[in-house]
Amino acid sequence: MAREAVVFVGMGNILLGDDGIGPEMAALxxxxxxxxxxxxxxxxxxxGAVARLQPSTVVLIDAVHLGRExxxxxxxxxxxxxxxxxxxxxxxxxxxxxxxxxxxxxxxVVMLAIQPGSLEFGTPLTQPLADLxxxxxxxxxxxxx
Numbered sequence: 001m002a003r004e005a006v007v008f009v010g011m012g013n014i015l016l017g018d019d020g021i022g023p024e025m026a027a028l029x030x031x032x033x034x035x036x037x038x039x040x041x042x043x044x045x046x047x048g049a050v051a052r053l054q055p056s057t058v059v060l061i062d063a064v065h066l067g068r069e070x071x072x073x074x075x076x077x078x079x080x081x082x083x084x085x086x087x088x089x090x091x092x093x094x095x096x097x098x099x100x101x102x103x104x105x106x107x108x109v110v111m112l113a114i115q116p117g118s119l120e121f122g123t124p125l126t127q128p129l130a131d132l133x134x135x136x137x138x139x140x141x142x143x144x145x
Contacts, residue, residue, distance in 0.1 A: 007055040007107075008036045011043045011062040011094075017123040018070065018116030022061040024125065024133055025112075032140040043097045051104040058101050058109045060094065063116040070117030071128030075110055078102075 010026025012019040026036040035053060039046040043060070050058060066072055078098045098109045117126035125133065 005056040006035065006059060007050055007053050007057070008034055008059045008061060009043060009046065009050060010036060010038045011040070011060055013041045015121060017118040017120050018114075018126055018129050019063045019119050021063050021114050021116070021125060021129050021133070025061045025136060028133060028137055029140060032137075034140070043094075044100065047097070047100050047104055050101060055105055055107045058105060058107045060098065060109065060111040062094065062111060062113060063119070064094075064111070064113035066113060066115045068115045069128070070115055070126055071132045072115040073132070074113045076113050077110055081111065 008026050008029050010022035010024070012022035014020035014023050023038045023040060026038050030036040035055070037046050037050055037053075064074075064076070066074055068074075078095055081095050081098075094111060098111070101107065101109045114129065114132065117128055124130070
C-alpha cells in the first residue's frame with residue numbers, strides 16, 4: 001500500500017493524559033512525511049478534509065478501553081467495535097465516524113486502538129504510551145530509509 005494512499009487521523013484530547021495519543025501519534029507520523037489529520041475531540045468535523053485527500057485507507061488512531069495493559073495496541077474494524085471490543089473516550093461513536101468516512105471516501109477505515117493508562121486532566125502521556133510513541137518514531141524512521 002502506497003504511503004500517499006493512507007491517511008492517519010489522530011483522535012483525542014491532549015489535555016487528558018493518554019487520551020492525547022491519537023493527536024501525538026498523528027503529529028509524529030506527519031513529521032515523517034505521512035498524510036495525517038489531527039481531528040482532536042471532534043473527528044466528525046474533519047470528515048470533509050479527509051475525503052478531499054481521496055485516501056484508499058483511513059487509519060483512525062485513538063485511546064480505546066480494551067481491557068488490557070496500558071500501551072496495548074489492536075487494529076479494529078467497525079464490526080469489532082460494534083461487538084463491544086472496547087469503547088472510545090469520545091461522545092460520538094467511532095463507528096458512526098467510520099461509517100461516514102467510508103461513505104464519503106469509499107476507503108477502507110480501521111482503528112488503531114491504544115489502551116490508555118490514565119485520562120486525568122492536565123497529565124502527560126503515561127510511560128507505556130510515551131514508550132509506544134518513541135517506538136513508533138523508531139519504526140517510521142526505519143521505513144523512511
